[in-house]
């Protein structure tokens with residue numbers, strides 16, 4: 296595992312193709328210098344479907360400026376006040392929709408308790424892939440997830456300056472593991488790039504952005520949204536706990552699926568690594584991060600629960616769509632591989 300995969304060494308990808316009025320106007324503007332371009336506004340912003348392709352892609356593009364950016368886009372766009380105004384309008388629509396559609400628990404304990412119950416006859420994507428998934432379906436799933444996994448743990452770092460004491464120490468300990476515990480070739484995003492290469496997929500960061508559906512973009516946008524806003528620190532922690540709690544059993548199923556499909560060791564390793572690591576991370580996030588944060592800031596309890604609920608809600612929508620298209624014998628990607 297000493298080889299470095301191209302996920303973090305390649306040039307940023309060019310801007311994606313717009314998927315409607317808002318994202319189309321945004322990508323057109325970003326190839327110009329800030330100040331001299333017309334950004335989307337007015338009715339198209341106010342009326343965009345909060346879960347639709349147009350809004351989700353526009354939001355993803357706005358957020359990407361805080362990560363690796365796009366080739367041909369000036370760095371100065373990241374803090375351009377007009378662009379931030381557009382981003383805020385998109386975020387409000389998305390966050391309002393999530394608050395009203397996803398919220399099911401007031402208390403984090405109840406929200407977390409539901410995650411701890413693993414249904415015997417699971418219906419999620421990892422269950423399907425373990426039981427009967429074919430190689431093309433596994434490759435599609437990995438292409439979708441690359442939008443998330445190639446920035447694995449990045450948006451969660453933004454919460455660190457907003458935490459104190461034990462919560463900060465525990466969060467940093469988990470992030471240290473996610474970032475390879477001092478080893479560049481063990482950074483989880485790099486392990487995912489190796490998995491992609493093993494499956495014959497292009498591990499370039501954001502390579503599958505045009506191919507990925509709005510439902511996957513919404514999952515990634517949620518973590519950027521929660522990470523970038525101090526006011527949403529409780530929800531970010533709830534989201535992170537959900538990822539860690541659900542990861543270990545799902546990773547075990549995906550490792551089994553990859554073995555059954557004849558994938559190489561590098562591919563299987565990403566998931567076997569997560570079976571053990573995330574069983575530990577789960578405990579650290581629940582007891583180290585959440586418990587300590589709520590001791591200090593009990594007023595954040597409802598938001599921690601919201602972070603759990605929003606994650607489950609968006610992941611379920613994504614899984615539903617993928618399984619539904621597969622059942623119909625169709626590709627779940629906008630651009631089939």
Ligand SMILES: [Fe+2]
Nearest residue numbers: 447473483569
């Ligand atoms: Fe990880």
Ligand SMILES: [Fe+2]
Nearest residue numbers: 539572573576
């Ligand atoms: Fe983890």
